[in-house]
Amino acid sequence: MASKPPQPAGPGPHQPPKSDSPPRRRDASIQDVAAAAGVSTATVSRVLNSPGLVSETTAEKVRKAIEQLGYKPNLFAQGLMTRKSHVLGFALPDIFGEFYSELLRGADAEARRQGYHLLVGAESRKDDNPANGNLAFRLVDGLAMMITEPNDRLLKQAKDLQLPIVVMDLEVDDPSIDCVLVDNSTGAREATEHLLSSQPPEKLYFVGGPKENFDTQERAATFSATLKAAGRAPGADQVVYGRYAVEWGYLWAAQQLGKGGLRGCGVLAGNDEIALGILQAAHDHKVKVPEQLRIVGFDDTRIASLVRPSLSTVRVPLAEVGATAIATLVARLKEPGRPAERIHLPTKLVVRESSDKNAASGGF
Amino acid sequence: MASKPPQPAGPGPHQPPKSDSPPRRRDASIQDVAAAAGVSTATVSRVLNSPGLVSETTAEKVRKAIEQLGYKPNLFAQGLMTRKSHVLGFALPDIFGEFYSELLRGADAEARRQGYHLLVGAESRKDDNPANGNLAFRLVDGLAMMITEPNDRLLKQAKDLQLPIVVMDLEVDDPSIDCVLVDNSTGAREATEHLLSSQPPEKLYFVGGPKENFDTQERAATFSATLKAAGRAPGADQVVYGRYAVEWGYLWAAQQLGKGGLRGCGVLAGNDEIALGILQAAHDHKVKVPEQLRIVGFDDTRIASLVRPSLSTVRVPLAEVGATAIATLVARLKEPGRPAERIHLPTKLVVRESSDKNAASGGF
DNA sequence: TCCTGTCATGAAATCGCTTTCAGTCACCCA
DNA sequence: TGGGTGACTGAAAGCGATTTCATGACAGGA
Secondary structure: OOOOOOOOOOOOOOOOOOOOOOOOOOOOOHHHHHHHHOOOHHHHHHHHHOOOOOOHHHHHHHHHHHHHHOOOOOHHHHHHHHOOOOEEEEEEOOOOHHHHHHHHHHHHHHHHHOOOEEEEEEOOOOOOOHHHHHHHHOOOOEEEEEOOOOOOHHHHHHHHOOOOEEEEOOOOOOOOOEEEEEOHHHHHHHHHHHHHOOOOOOOEEEEOOOOOOHHHHHHHHHHHHHHHHOOOOOOHHHEEOOOOOHHHHHHHHHHHHHOOOOOOEEEEEOOHHHHHHHHHHHHHOOOOOOOOEEEEEEEOOHHHHOOOOOOEEEEOOHHHHHHHHHHHHHHHHHOOOOOOOEEEEOOEEEOOOOOOOOOOOOOO | OOOOOOOOOOOOOOOOOOOOOOOOOOOOOHHHHHHHHOOOHHHHHHHHHOOOOOOHHHHHHHHHHHHHHOOOOOHHHHHHHHOOOOEEEEEEOOOOHHHHHHHHHHHHHHHHHOOOEEEEEEOOOOOOOHHHHHHHHOOOOEEEEEOOOOOOHHHHHHHHOOOOEEEEOOOOOOOOOEEEEEOHHHHHHHHHHHHHOOOOOOOEEEEOOOOOOHHHHHHHHHHHHHHHHOOOOOOHHHEEOOOOOHHHHHHHHHHHHHOOOOOOEEEEEOOHHHHHHHHHHHHHOOOOOOOOEEEEEEEOOHHHHOOOOOOEEEEOOHHHHHHHHHHHHHHHHHOOOOOOOEEEEOOEEEOOOOOOOOOOOOOO
C-alpha cells in the first residue's frame, strides 16, 4: 500500500497510469498526509505526538490518511527538531568470542524492549582516527561503553560529546557517569577459597590478563587478599599478568610445567580463555586435571561447560551487564537529573570437573 | 544569523554580557562558522563537501573558524538533505555464541574501514511488532541481513523499505538483491569423503539443524549426493534434522548409542554445536572418539580447536561473510545500478582429532 | 448584550544543512 | 573597447518535521 500512487487528482483528467512512476517514488511526507486529510501539518503532527490536543473526528481523518499513504515520519527531520534518534551507541574494545556477544545480546534485547536501537562500534585500538569514532556516534542519544583500562582515550572523547554515558566494567570517578560493574571480589574470593579447600594445594597461582585491565586487577587483589587471610600470602611469582588469550595461558603453563612445577597446584585464571590454555598445556604435558592440577576460570562463557574436563569458573552475568547498562542509560535519558549509579552485579563460583573430580560433568 | 546574538544593535546601547551563557551551550552551527569566517554558509558547506570549488584563502579562513569553534555538522540536518546517514543495518536472527559474533566482527571492521557504522538488530522471532523493526532501521542507508530460512517475513519487510539489501547465507531469487553465500557443498563433500576414507565406517550420518534452514539443506544434499556417488546411498535414518544446539546433538547421539548403534560409524554434524553435543554423548557413553566414532562439525568456531578431542570441522569464513556483505552493500550504495551479485565464499575441511587419531591436536 | 475563557486548528518560524541560481570580478581575446 | 570566460561567492529555496502564536467559534458569566 505504501506504493499506491492513486491519481494525484490534480493536473490532467486522465493521464494514463502507464509508465507513471518513474522509479523515484518519494515517501509520503507529513505534507501529503495533511493535504489528504484536509488539515494542516501541525494537526497531523499533533495526532502523532500529542493526541488529546485534537478532536476525535479530525484525528480519525488523519489516521486514515496516514494509513492510506503508508506515511512514516522522516527520522532525520524528526531528529533535527527533537534532537533524538532513539539510537544508542554501544562501544566495545573489540568484538570477539562469547564474551562480547553475550554482552551485546543482553544489550540488544533490552534496547529493543525500550524502543531503542543499538549502534555498535568496536573501537579497535588500532584505528587512531578520532574522527571515525565520533562521526556517526554523534547521532546517538546516549552511549554505553565498555572500558577495560583506566584513562581510556575513548572515554574522554565520549565525554566531549556531552552525551549521557554509562560505563561497563570500570568504575570511573566522574560522578555524572553511571557505571555497571561486576562484583569481581566475591567470585574471586569464592574461587580462591574453593581452591584452598579439600586437598590444600602446594601452591596457588593467579594467571591474569593485562596488568592494566581493571577486572584483572580486582581479581588479582582479591586473590592475594584471600590467600593472605588464609595465612599464605602469595609470592611475586604467584600473581602474573599477560593477555586475555588461550595462547597466554598455554604459554605460562607450559613454562611452569617445563620447570617441573605446577603439579599439585591450583590456578585461578583471569578468564576462561586463559584457563583453557592452561588446560590444554596440562593435557599436552600429561598432567591430570583436576587430580594433579586444579583450575578455575572466570566469566563462565559457554565453552567452559563444553570442554573436557569441564571448566570450573566464576559466572559473570554478561548478558545482564549489557542489559543493565542499556536500562540505566534509558533511565537517564528519561530523567536527566537523576544521580549517577554504581550498579554491582553478582558473580558466583560454578564448580565443575577441572577443580573437583566429583563434580557432575554435565549441564551445558 | 538567526542565532547571532551579538548586540542586535537595536534596543539598549550596552546591556552587560554578564550572566551571558547559562549552561546551555549549543553546538556551533554552520551559521556560526560562516559568521566567524565572514563568509556565507554555502561557502562553509563547500569547503567541507566540495573543496576545489573555493579559493585557498577563504578555505583557510573557514577551516580556522571550524577548528576554533569545534564545529561538527549536525547529522540530522545533513541527513535530511542528503538522505544519507552513513549507517548500515545489520540484522541477525539472533546474537548468540561465536557464530554471530564472528560475523559481526568482520562486518564491523569492514564498515568502519569504509566510513560507516553498524546498527545491529537481532530480529528475535518473538517480537512480532513490525513497527519495532522498521522504526529505526528507517534511517540506515542499506541493510545487510542474515536469513536462514526461505520466506522470511523479515525479508519482505526489508524490501518494503526500498533499501539496498544484501542477504547473507540465503540465495534469494530477487535479482536486485546481492547475496553472500557460503560454498557449503565443497566443504560438505570434503568432509563426507574424509569420513568415507581410511577405515570405511559402518554407517555415515548427517545430523543437521532445522530442516528449513538453508545451510542445513545444502549440506544434507551434498552429503547424500557424495554418499550416493560412492555407491552407498543413505537411508532415511541417516539424514536427520533438529536444531542448531548442543542439546540436540547430545540427544540424538544418546538415543543412537542407547540402541547400541553408532560404534564404528561416522557423523557429519550440521554445525559445531551439534558436533559438540555428539562428542559429549560419546564421552558419557564411553565411546572413544575417533577410534569408535568419527565426528566432523561445521563452521570451525573457535571452540572446535579447544575441546578434547579437538573437533574436525569445515571451516566457514564467518568474519569474511560479514565483511563481504558490508563491502558489497557499500559498493551498491556507491553505484546503485550495478547488477546484483552472488558471491560464494569457500569452505574447507579442517581435520583434527575427532576424525583422525593421527591429527595434530594443536593450533588454537 | 458584551466580555472572557476554552478548545481546536492553521500559519509560519525554526532546526542546520545542501544546492541551485545568479551575480561579481578579473582577465583575455578580437 | 566590448564582450566572453571562468573562478568564486552569496542569497535563498528547500528537506520534513515540531512548536509557538494567533485566530475563530462557541459557551458561560456579568
